[in-house]
Amino acid sequence: MLEAYRSKRNFALTPEPVREVRCIGESRFVVQEHDASHLHYDFRLEMDGVLRSWAIPKGPPQKPGIRHLAVQVEDHSVEYIDFEGTIPEGQYGAGTVRIWDYGTYNLEELEPDKLKFILHGMKLRGHYALVRMEKRPQDWLLIKLKES
Numbered sequence: 001m002l003e004a005y006r007s008k009r010n011f012a013l014t015p016e017p018v019r020e021v022r023c024i025g026e027s028r029f030v031v032q033e034h035d036a037s038h039l040h041y042d043f044r045l046e047m048d049g050v051l052r053s054w055a056i057p058k059g060p061p062q063k064p065g066i067r068h069l070a071v072q073v074e075d076h077s078v079e080y081i082d083f084e085g086t087i088p089e090g091q092y093g094a095g096t097v098r099i100w101d102y103g104t105y106n107l108e109e110l111e112p113d114k115l116k117f118i119l120h121g122m123k124l125r126g127h128y129a130l131v132r133m134e135k136r137p138q139d140w141l142l143i144k145l146k147e148s
Contacts, residue, residue, distance in 0.1 A: 015085045029119060030081045030102045031060055036095035043070060043142065045105065045117070050075040056142060060101075060124055064146040070130060072138045116145075 054070035103121030113132040
């Protein structure tokens with residue numbers, strides 16, 4: 001399940017979590033500020049025993065109607081939800097990782113090309129959607145929805 005995640009890392013050199021899935025039954029999310037080759041934010045949803053992950057160059061939108069590009073990356077181990085630290089130079093994703101926001105979420109809709117959920121975070125709250133773009137399947141839009 002985490003083959004792509006493991007294949008990009010040398011765990012003898014990086015402090016990133018290596019253990020297999022630890023599923024505790026909660027629907028949690030985390031946003032990690034990742035100061036790598038360029039500053040971006042990693043948005044992760046705990047789902048099916050892994051963290052489904054997207055890199056968001058401009059950060060998650062906080063105002064209704066705003067949509068930001070979210071590039072899907074490899075699933076990460078659930079232990080990564082608490083990860084903060086520095087990934088050494090020469091390693092995949094080298095740079096500093098800090099938790100920017102975290103909390104729980106309620107999934108409202110799950111389709112292959114669309115997820116709708118409510119975030120209950122310290123900074124991010126309310127209704128959001130992830131919608132896959134047609135031309136590049138790894139590209140999604142993270143949209144802050146208007147509250148009804």
